Amino acid sequence: xxxxxxxxxxxxxxxxxxxxxxxxxxxxxxxxxxxxxxxxxxxxxxxxxxxxxxxxxxxxxxxxxxxxxxxxxxxxxxxxxxxxxxxxxxxxxxxxxxxxxxxxxxxxxxxxxxxxxxxxxxxxxxxxxxxxxxxxxxxxx
Numbered sequence: 001x002x003x004x005x006x007x008x009x010x011x012x013x014x015x016x017x018x019x020x021x022x023x024x025x026x027x028x029x030x031x032x033x034x035x036x037x038x039x040x041x042x043x044x045x046x047x048x049x050x051x052x053x054x055x056x057x058x059x060x061x062x063x064x065x066x067x068x069x070x071x072x073x074x075x076x077x078x079x080x081x082x083x084x085x086x087x088x089x090x091x092x093x094x095x096x097x098x099x100x101x102x103x104x105x106x107x108x109x110x111x112x113x114x115x116x117x118x119x120x121x122x123x124x125x126x127x128x129x130x131x132x133x134x135x136x137x138x139x140x141x
Contacts, residue, residue, distance in 0.1 A: 006122035013120050016111045017064030020076055024056025042087060055079060063115065066124020070116050077112035080105050 027035045027049070035049040056079075059072040088102035095101035121127055 003122075006120070009115070009118065009120045010123045012111055013063050013066065013069060013115060013124075016073075016076075016108065016115065017060045017062070019060070019108065020056045020063070021060030024053045024058075024060060027053035027056070044086070052079060066120050066126055067129070068126065069124060070119045073112040073115040077109055077116055080109035080112060084109070 032049060032053060035053060036046045039049040039052075040046055055075055059076050061067075062072040063069045063076075084102045084105045088100075088105055091099050091101055093101045093103055093106075119126075
């Protein structure tokens with residue numbers, strides 16, 4: 001692969017991973033009970049709040065490190081589809097003045113889909129752990 005391409009994917013991976021990681025940590029720091037209550041108010045089961053926050057934290061770390069980044073990106077892309085459809089679509093692309101729209105969710109979805117499809121070979125822990133092995137099947141969904 002082209003060195004510029006791999007550096008670009010690394011930058012994309014780091015930004016995406018940090019963004020999800022911070023969003024997940026904030027859910028726990030702000031009191032996961034608040035997130036649980038909000039999930040309940042929009043008709044989602046309470047336990048999904050824990051799953052979403054955990055996926056954002058662990059998935060974000062995995063993407064930054066390049067460890068099973070295709071799997072993590074796929075799961076986070078599905079999470080973004082759910083967020084857009086269940087919550088953000090109703091308030092529009094830019095939001096309604098009280099809630100942000102789905103513009104950020106859409107950008108994160110596109111980034112996650114890109115990594116899920118292409119993976120990241122250079123600067124990824126997968127390349128050190130699975131050195132000499134074909135990781136195209138072990139890290140793809």
